[in-house]
Amino acid sequence: MLVSGCNSSGEAKGNTSSASATPTIAADVPAGFDACKDIPQSVIQQEQLIKPTPDITDRPGGYKWRGCDWVQRGGDGYAVTIDTTNITLAMVRTNSQFTVTEESNVAGRAALIYRPSDDKTDQHENCILIVDMRGGSLEVSVTNPPSAKLTASQHSCDIAKRLGERIVPAIPATL
Template sequence: MTGSSKPLQLAVLAVGAVLTLAGCDSSTDSGDRPTVAGQASSTPSVAPDVPSGYDTCKDIPQSVLDSEKLRRQDTGNSDANGSLKWRGCVYGRTDGYFATITTTNVTVDMTRAKNFPDATELTINGRKTIISRQTEGRREACVANVSMSNGSLDISVLNPASNRDTGQTDSCVIARTLAEKIAPTIPASV
């Protein structure tokens, strides 16, 4: 990546954070953000911090990153209302997708409760996982949440159709592939 791509990287990070936050902020009133009709007013208990014991900036094996042609671009830390937190890094692929890979105190159950359309639940490496499009009409974006103690591994993929190498691949297929490659590297105790 060249120095002139830094603004693009920051824009992608911002878009990824907005997409992720849109999925977790139940008080949204923007037309661009999803809302859930009839959601219970009580908020599930949120852990005070993200799961410890796995750092997505250091612990994802280089072999996994190489298999996806990903290079670390920037940090992907953010906070949201309700003490929600994400800690990790943004990875990018030349002429391809970007993925913000973080640990978060948002659980798979919290994501499920949002009732996102087209959400898919499965088990990856013995861990509950949910893959969802969290912003209606944004086919280029998808999020996979893999359960961890007191939260989840959050993989937010942004893959516009204009990307030469990956633009024709569904962003949820990419999110699932990344989850399948990363989840086995998370220690069982985390």
């Protein structure tokens, strides 16, 4: 199953369960979309995202994340990690340590919102959205604390979906 860990901003990056069969993991994250460089400039400007910090995370079992951590202008809003990962939607669905809270489509691609099953934090504050890509997914992980002056009134999953809707059209259709 998935391996546990956290990226540099502390979001959960999967958990392990021992004996269950799981879909085969790709050797690397999907190639052809760089979650740091290929996010449209219009999204960066509209969302006032600054200070991209590379997020390069490898976990035992070959699980990988490649992308960037971003914060909103002045640190008065949400923080987000936008990664490509070799974890698929099927892997999340079949992992008993995750709870899928919503399945939908984002810009025409299958997507889901999930959380670690043992996570007791308010999903209003933290949300993980993954969007299907060939060989993995795009992961948008939002942290929107109550202290965020610009965005505290917004649900973190609404922010994640909005970002997904704006970013996914930049992903080549072949991915």
